[in-house]
Amino acid sequence: MASAQTPPAVGASRGFGLLLVITGAAGLLASWVITLDKFKLLENPNFKPGCSLNPVVSCGSVMKSAQASVFGFPNPMLGLVAYGIVICVGMSLLAGAAFPRWYWLTFDAGCLFGVGFVSWLQFESLYRINALCLWCCLAWVATIVMFWYVTSFAVRHHFLPAPAPVRAFFAEFTWVLPLVHTGVVGMLILTRWWDFWTS
Incomplete structure (x- = not known):
């Protein structure tokens, strides 16, 4: 029997598992x-x-x-591994798997690194490289959606400390956060090249 200090393994809904598979596949x-x-x-x-x-x-x-090669090799090679892991987690959940608290926290930390990394890439793309990559944009959106839903899961299951109103918000309105986050990025892109889009 699990003690109070060691929560039992927790699974997730099929919808959540499917979301991970879809976002992981988009990023992959x-x-x-x-x-x-x-390579070409x-x-x-x-x-x-x-x-x-x-x-x-x-x-x-x-x-x-x-x-594009910040770690000494092309960034998408990191994505091939990271998004592949996300798909594996999603498929495991669809198969009925359950994971302990440390696993969910590690997974959420990986998603946090991912959303932080793509946020840096967004800044560099808009204000340093001065160009956009459509495939990169797809990976950005997938990572943003993935991060907020995994974080919501961790908060709602008390893996991350949060007051009751925050947990209640995540329970009902998780969808608002990736929508607003993606909307902000979209507005930054629109305003960055406003003259080009409207010319």
């Missing part, structure tokens, strides 16, 4: 396409990725930047 797809294009770009510096549509939406400019 984006990472895979970017990785393939990166290394083989041929004149290669133009299919998502390089104009001076703003220019995947090639992003791939050639120093920020």
